[in-house]
Amino acid sequence: MPDFLVDEQVEDYAFLNTTAEPELLQELIDQTNLNMGWPQKLSGRLVGRTLKMLAAIHQPKRCLEIGMFTGYSALSIAEGMPEDGKLVCCETNPRAIEFAKTFYERSKHGSKIEVVFGRALDTLEELDKYIDGPLDFTFIDADKRNYYNYYTKVKELTRPGGLIVLDNVLWSGKVLQPESEIDDALVETNLLIAEDPEVENVFLTVRDGVNVVRVL
Ligand SMILES: C[S@@+](CC[C@H](N)C(=O)[O-])C[C@H]1O[C@@H](n2cnc3c(N)ncnc32)[C@H](O)[C@@H]1O
Numbered sequence: 001m002p003d004f005l006v007d008e009q010v011e012d013y014a015f016l017n018t019t020a021e022p023e024l025l026q027e028l029i030d031q032t033n034l035n036m037g038w039p040q041k042l043s044g045r046l047v048g049r050t051l052k053m054l055a056a057i058h059q060p061k062r063c064l065e066i067g068m069f070t071g072y073s074a075l076s077i078a079e080g081m082p083e084d085g086k087l088v089c090c091e092t093n094p095r096a097i098e099f100a101k102t103f104y105e106r107s108k109h110g111s112k113i114e115v116v117f118g119r120a121l122d123t124l125e126e127l128d129k130y131i132d133g134p135l136d137f138t139f140i141d142a143d144k145r146n147y148y149n150y151y152t153k154v155k156e157l158t159r160p161g162g163l164i165v166l167d168n169v170l171w172s173g174k175v176l177q178p179e180s181e182i183d184d185a186l187v188e189t190n191l192l193i194a195e196d197p198e199v200e201n202v203f204l205t206v207r208d209g210v211n212v213v214r215v216l
Contacts, residue, residue, distance in 0.1 A: 028103050032070045041069050048076035055080025060136030063087040066120040067142025071100030078109035087113045088130045090120035124153045134159035141167040144182045147189040158215045170209030
């Protein structure tokens with residue numbers, strides 16, 4: 001899991017000066033910490049409120065999340081989406097799915113979310129079973145080794161003007177001196193996006209790095 005690059009005091013200051021997530025999401029964080037392995041997987045307030053803000057501004061109706069875990073980012077995105085929006089979440093961990101669903105049942109935004117169990121690359125191949133029409137918004141946050149594959153496939157499925165947001169693009173700074181296959185996959189994906197004339201992007205140094213891409 002990432003060691004964050006931003007100075008801890010600065011991170012705390014940004015956290016305290018960002019709108020708090022709803023109480024249900026605070027409870028979700030506490031329960032994830034208590035009951036699930038790797039609670040650090042959860043994206044947290046700064047990324048979650050960024051996703052909510054983007055969704056609230058963009059009003060996407062056809063949304064996708066790759067890597068849902070216990071549902072923190074999914075509920076953050078759903079909170080900003082319009083009432084008739086749909087968010088399809090890809091996840092391979094049955095325990096995380098079961099956990100997340102208990103929170104979706106309690107949230108007024110939970111009915112916008114459909115969970116699909118299975119490898120995201122497989123789900124992407126048959127996405128038209130779950131979403132009608134091109135994607136408006138995608139959050140990519142699963143196995144980093146496949147970021148390049150996720151991004152290229154999602155871009156094909158996204159409408160002009162649609163957003164693709166990728167988490168952990170700094171990978172604790174390892175993208176500066178890549179040493180592993182995963183580091184390389186992230187570097188290649190970041191470069192692909194930066195050099196792609198068909199998109200514009202902003203590489204935010206929020207937490208472990210968040211790349212916001214808009215398809216032209
Ligand atoms: C970093 S966590 C997601 C955190 C979540 N987006 C959040 O912010 O709360 C990554 C998740 O991706 C899931 N995952 C890993 N490989 C996957 C795959 N091939 N397809 C779908 N999900 C996968 C893991 O089980 C894990 O729950």
